[in-house]
Amino acid sequence: MINYITRQSHKPLIVIPVILMVLSLLYLGVFGLNEGIDLKGGTMVTLDVNPSTTSNQITDNIEKTLGVSDVKTSIDGSTATVEIPVDINQVTFEQKFSNQYNILSFKSVGALLTDASITQIIYALVFAFVFMAATVFFVFRDIVPSAAIILSAICNLSIAVGGMSLFGIPLSVASVGALLMLIGYGVDTDILLTTRLLKRKEGSLDDRAENACRTGLTMTITALSAMVVLFLVVIIFIPAASVLEEISAVLIMGLLSDLLSTWLMNLGILKWHAERGGKH
Structure with a gap:
């Protein structure tokens, strides 16, 4: 599977997370997202x-x-x-x-986060994306990796929030915190991929892609396993701990979407860019 992702048909795979992102946004637009009691009171x-x-x-x-x-x-x-x-x-x-x-x-x-506070959170997320893109552009001196990382982060969040709407997980202080953690984790794996692919010179492009994929999948699967264990422990032994349940559920969906957005979409974009003469 890793060999297929990193060495063969990487271009068609870009479409998979994009389709999931569009479907998630459509589902979210139709059914909306419930607000937790700590948000709406x-x-x-x-x-x-x-x-x-x-x-x-x-x-x-x-x-x-x-x-x-x-x-x-x-x-x-x-x-x-x-x-x-x-x-x-x-x-x-x-x-x-x-x-x-x-x-x-x-x-x-009482409502902990007012409409004004939620607007500030949105502004903070936008500025975070902008500064992440600027930092990546400063490091790699190339607009394509910067745009790919932002697109990957948006895709990751969109699928995770769509999953929250699908499974009835409310938007609460706990789930907002989990979404913010997902941004950091998703960018971390994207930076790993971009650095291995465009900065390092050892081996061929496919070799570097495979090496980055193996490292990144190990990191994500380890974190995903921990969240699955936490979710099961909460469900079985401490069902009253709804905060932990929400955090682990959101992180599980986010880590799964990160696998798709990073190793199907972002990898495909970067390989396509490198093959067309981008910096590598």
């Missing part, structure tokens, strides 16, 4: 429940009684954490549920 309640009670039973009961939707419940032993995406009056909640559950805590969660 709401109510968080901790309940002491019967160990035989399931999260679906609690969710259905609260949604029907309060007339709300998108309630999320996680249970750890006899403790249930309920997230309600609207502001609920504490007295009203206690009147309706005090006979059914022992209410351990009740708090209204």
Whole structure:
């Protein structure tokens, strides 16, 4: 497989991540992305429940009684954490549920990131991409590697966010942090590839591509394995740790998309550029 990617049909492979990116953006545009309670605000309640009670039973009961939707419940032993995406009056909640559950805590969660803050995050991401491109251009003195790295990072994020929409992972403080980590990791593998391909002189272009691919795949698969283990541990043993679940899920999708965007698209673009007389 590595031999096929690095030595043979690299041009057609560029299309695969591009198609996935377009499909992800289309899906995101149609179905949107849910916002977590820490972004849009709401109510968080901790309940002491019967160990035989399931999260679906609690969710259905609260949604029907309060007339709300998108309630999320996680249970750890006899403790249930309920997230309600609207502001609920504490007295009203206690009147309706005090006979059914022992209410351990009740708090209204204000929106942590306002629209202005989200706009600033977008600006920060844009500036990060611009400065990354400028740095790469300064190092390699070539516009194509700079553009390839930016395109790869955009592709990586687009597929990851599309996966979040597909699997119902909300945009929260945890998932935003995971997406920011993906930018750093994706650029890291892209820089590795670009350096090996365009800066080093040992061996042929295909040899350098294969060497970079083996190193990069080892790095990504190692990180991916760690995230899969973390995700399974959280799901099986500590289901109440929703933050860890969201971070690991986003990173898993992002690392998978990084494999495609770096070793299919970016590698193909750089080899095509080098074969056409680019700097190498």
